[in-house]
Amino acid sequence: MNLSISPDVVPILREGIFLGMVIVTVFGALLATLAKRMTRAVLGLIVCFLGIAGIYYFLNSPFVALMQILIYVGAVAITICFAIMLAEPDEMKMAAKTPGLAGPFAVLLGGAVTWVLASTAMHAQWMTPAVKINEGSVQQVGASLLTMYSMVFELVSIVLLLAILGSLVVARAGRDKAEC
């Protein structure tokens, strides 16, 4: 069985996969912002995160792509699922309510933000670096995490610890009140 691909097809295939990832990201973002049911919005968020992971792969960072799937899809999306299950949003009431002025205003504001950011980025003159001191491989990321950025690394772990404690305290406070 011959599985080799001719070199002419490779760039077309690459661009095709890239465009597919961009379409997946945009579709997921649309689903996350427009879906009426919150569960579907979380599903859209997951789809969007998977597309972004593919885009990270194109930016030569397979490690960050895997972390994106592990942390965002595996932790953040599941946390939001828990929030939906514990808070039971009244979806029928929300669907029946007309958005009013918020809908067109949201489109206007989102479009304006996108346009300003994108046009600024397109018209800016970026300075390309004279020399790259490394190629950003997983080994080098790990080395600089434990040398140059070790202080920030420790601080982030303190932030995560405080976040866990704080969320426990906040979620517990209402329960005490309900009991007495």
Add this chain to the structure above:
Amino acid sequence: MLTLSTQLNTYLFIGAMLFGFGVFGLVRRPSLIGMLIAAELVLCGASVNFMAFNNFLAEDPTVGQIITLFIMAIAAAEAAIAMSIVIAVYRNYKSIETEDLVDLQG
């Protein structure tokens, strides 16, 4: 057309678009959970920008990856705290819609 994935501007546009989707969702959603989902999109837009500059313009291409990893950690902490706030709000008001969360309106 065939160099779309090797240009900085493509990625910057994707980042700007994700940010715009996030702002759109933040304004449009009537519930706290919907706004939390939109806030995650905003964070992702910022991360895509960091990764794009990291790949194309950075002298040391580990910096952007590390910043993106930190953004992910902050996003996870933010999601956990937002979930506990949503639960506390639901317990007190029996609703998580932003319109119902008013105490000082006569």
